[in-house]
Amino acid sequence: MSAWIVFGVGGLFTYLMRGSFLLLGDRVRLPAWTEAPLRYVAPAAFAAITVPATLGDEGLPALAPPTAEVIGVAAAGFVVWRTRNIPLCLLVGVVVLGLAGWIGL
Amino acid sequence: MADLSFDRGAFGRGVRSALPLMVPPVPFGLALGLIITESEAVGTFVGWASSWVLFAGSAQLVAVELLDEGAAAAVIIATIVMINARHIVYSAVVNARIGAVPGWFRLLGSYWLTDQVFAIDEMQGEIGTRQRMWTMLGAGFTMWSIWNAVVLAGVFVGDLLPDDFPVGFIVAVLFGGLMVLATRNRPGVAAAIVGGLIAVGARDLPPGTGVLIAIIVGAAVGAALERRWERAE
Numbered sequence: 001m002s003a004w005i006v007f008g009v010g011g012l013f014t015y016l017m018r019g020s021f022l023l024l025g026d027r028v029r030l031p032a033w034t035e036a037p038l039r040y041v042a043p044a045a046f047a048a049i050t051v052p053a054t055l056g057d058e059g060l061p062a063l064a065p066p067t068a069e070v071i072g073v074a075a076a077g078f079v080v081w082r083t084r085n086i087p088l089c090l091l092v093g094v095v096v097l098g099l100a101g102w103i104g105l
Numbered sequence: 106m107a108d109l110s111f112d113r114g115a116f117g118r119g120v121r122s123a124l125p126l127m128v129p130p131v132p133f134g135l136a137l138g139l140i141i142t143e144s145e146a147v148g149t150f151v152g153w154a155s156s157w158v159l160f161a162g163s164a165q166l167v168a169v170e171l172l173d174e175g176a177a178a179a180v181i182i183a184t185i186v187m188i189n190a191r192h193i194v195y196s197a198v199v200n201a202r203i204g205a206v207p208g209w210f211r212l213l214g215s216y217w218l219t220d221q222v223f224a225i226d227e228m229q230g231e232i233g234t235r236q237r238m239w240t241m242l243g244a245g246f247t248m249w250s251i252w253n254a255v256v257l258a259g260v261f262v263g264d265l266l267p268d269d270f271p272v273g274f275i276v277a278v279l280f281g282g283l284m285v286l287a288t289r290n291r292p293g294v295a296a297a298i299v300g301g302l303i304a305v306g307a308r309d310l311p312p313g314t315g316v317l318i319a320i321i322v323g324a325a326v327g328a329a330l331e332r333r334w335e336r337a338e
Contacts, residue, residue, distance in 0.1 A: 002146075002172070002178050003146060003147045003148065003151045003152070003172055004151055005178055006168055006172060006178050006181045006182055006185075007151065007154065007155045007158045007159055007165075007168065008158060009178075009182050010159055010164065010168060010181070010182045010185035010186070011155075011158035011159040011160075013182065013185065013186045013189070014159055014160075014161055014164065014185065014186075014189045014192070015215060015216060017186070017189055017190060017192045017193045017196070018189075018192045018193075018195070018196055018215045018216065018218040019196060019211070019212075019215030019216075019218075020192075020193045020196045020197070021193070021196040021197040021199075021200035021201075022196045022199055022200045022203070022211050022214055022215045022218065023211050023212070023215055024200070025200065025205075025206075025211060026205075028200070030197060030201060034197075035201075036327075036328035036331055036332065037324040037325050037327065037328040038194075038197060038198045038201060038324065039324075039327070039328070039331075040292060040293060040296035040323065040324040040326075040327025040328060040331075041194050041195070041198050041320055041324045042198075042223070042224065042227045042283075042287035043284055043287045043288040043293045043294075043296045043297040043300065043323070043327070044296040044297060044299065044300030044319060044320045044322075044323025044324050044327065045191055045194070045195075045220070045300065045316070045319075045320045045323075046220075046224070046280045046281075046283045046284035046287055046297070047284050047296075047297035047298070047300040047301035047304070047319070047323065048300040048301060048303065048304035048315065048316040048319035048320060048323065049220070049276075049277075049280040049304070049316060050277050050280040050281040050284050050301065051300075051301030051302070051304055051305050052304050052305050052308045052315070053273055053274075053276060053277035053280070054274075054277045054281065055305055056273075059305055059308070060305060069271075069274050069277065072274065072278065073274075073277050073278055073281045076278045076281055076282060077281045077282065077284070077285050080281075080282040080285045080286065081285050084286060086125045086126065086279070086282050086283075086286075087125040087128070089278065089279075089281075089282040090125070090128055090129070090275065090278055090279065090282070093274070093275070093278030093281075094271075094274075094275065094278070097271060097274055
């Protein structure tokens with residue numbers, strides 16, 4: 001029972017947050033100064049998801065010496081920068097993680 | 106309202122853009138299905154139903170874990186809200202550029218507005234309202250269908266996934282790739298660095314809080330540097 005309540009109410013709030021602006025349409029006008037920051041939401045958001053997931057519980061010390069995960073994500077990031085190809089990026093990430101783990105990083 | 110009738114090309118582009126982005130959610134969803142079957146507090150059906158009630162992988166995972174630990178419902182709901190709060194910002198970005206769209210799209214598009222759908226919309230560049238709308242619908246429909254199917258599959262065959270399968274790493278690679286694609290200029294690089302560092306520094310705060318702070322500060326830094334560097338040129 002409590003699982004239904006948690007998912008139901010949590011789902012309703014999630015929907016209302018996803019719809020916070022989209023549901024209201026033209027009735028909400030953001031002030032002009034928000035225009036520039038909104039252009040940088042995507043890089044900031046995806047970095048905020050990626051970096052903690054890559055470094056793990058160790059935090060910044062995972063960078064030096066780099067863990068296998070750090071090397072894998074960095075290699076995948078480089079590939080997507082050069083090719084803009086997400087499937088290739090995923091493949092390279094997994095292969096490099098495997099190689100880095102295999103040589104004992 | 107302008108012609109917004111079904112645009113097969115745009116819908117197909119949304120589907121094709123979503124497919125590679127759904128590769129990491131497959132092992133994630135299988136693992137989630139397995140965790141649901143093993144959960145004491147969450148029944149199998151209600152656990153699977155969270156895939157369409159919540160439609161948010163990380164929030165679903167954390168909610169199942171907290172329910173198993175016996176956390177209070179209000180605490181779990183507050184956690185779900187914080188984890189998903191970044192979607193408010195996505196909603197503002199999409200709303201600002203979508204143009205005049207019908208109410209049914211606003212209802213459905215809000216339901217399907219995930220990180221990946223936002224990323225796909227972000228990558229479309231300058232396109233018209235009709236194309237933007239149908240690309241989002243194609244991407245959202247694809248993600249939603251695959252996610253519900255995968256979590257259901259995880260309930261039955263989730264134990265086929267090897268114990269050491271790097272689920273979290275694959276998610277990190279995907280969002281790392283999306284980060285690179287979304288970073289188009291030097292202020293964007295700064296926004297990503299600031300956002301990433303804040304999220305790491307704030308990782309002991311309640312789930313979701315660090316990401317939300319990171320987005321707000323990272324975006325503000327990006328905008329400030331954009332103005333400063335443009336003036337310098």
